[in-house]
Amino acid sequence: MDAAASLKSYLHRKGYRITPQRMAVLDAIIRTENKHLSAREIHAIVQKQYPGLLGVSTVYKILRMLEREGLVNKFDLLDNTGRYEMSLDDAHCHLLCLECGSISETEEEFVQHICDLLKKENSFIVQKRSLVFYGYCNNCLALAKKAKETILIEDLGTFRVGNRLKF
Numbered sequence: 001m002d003a004a005a006s007l008k009s010y011l012h013r014k015g016y017r018i019t020p021q022r023m024a025v026l027d028a029i030i031r032t033e034n035k036h037l038s039a040r041e042i043h044a045i046v047q048k049q050y051p052g053l054l055g056v057s058t059v060y061k062i063l064r065m066l067e068r069e070g071l072v073n074k075f076d077l078l079d080n081t082g083r084y085e086m087s088l089d090d091a092h093c094h095l096l097c098l099e100c101g102s103i104s105e106t107e108e109e110f111v112q113h114i115c116d117l118l119k120k121e122n123s124f125i126v127q128k129r130s131l132v133f134y135g136y137c138n139n140c141l142a143l144a145k146k147a148k149e150t151i152l153i154e155d156l157g158t159f160r161v162g163n164r165l166k167f
Contacts, residue, residue: 003030003086007071014069021054025062029072029086036075036083036094036103039063075130093131099140106133 007026008018016022028045029037037045043059063084066072072084075094083103092105115126136144 010071011069016065020050021058022062022065024050024053025059026066026071029084033086036085038081038083042084073130075132077132078134093129093133095133095135095137097137097140098134099136099144102137102139104137 004023004027007030008023011022012018024046025042028042028049032045039059040056042063043054043056046053046059063072063074063082067074067084071087073087074082074084076082077096092108093111095104095106096102111129111131114131115129118124118126
């Protein structure tokens with residue numbers, strides 16, 4: 001059974017109607033696996049395939065239902081943009097580049113180590129987590145280093161090209 005059929009069956013067993021709108025949102029999330037999409041991005045994907053099928057508010061309602069049922073995870077970025085991904089069994093956290101906005105994920109062992117420490121040091125058992133680290137990816141660090149090393153020569157002498165990253 002493929003992912004969409006499995007999720008459809010799960011929702012049906014839980015008493016939800018299987019509407020074209022719900023299936024379109026689920027399909028968009030499944031097809032863009034490992035992309036961390038906002039509700040507006042999901043809406044744009046659905047609109048491209050099914051013009052006029054649903055509005056952005058419907059996408060938000062469906063995402064809230066899917067999150068309640070544990071089928072998708074939501075995490076918020078600094079700009080309060082919610083991002084959604086399929087709820088996976090693996091524990092991971094997100095690494096958000098403050099320069100280019102790329103989002104990557106850490107390995108399961110890293111997150112499990114944090115959960116183990118919380119249990120040992122604080123007698124706290126993690127049931128649900130949303131962890132985002134903010135910093136700079138390797139590509140942006142390399143570009144910043146290159147920009148710092150670039151020297152321009154003008155009539156008044158030499159100066160370094162400024163960049164947006166601050167170290």
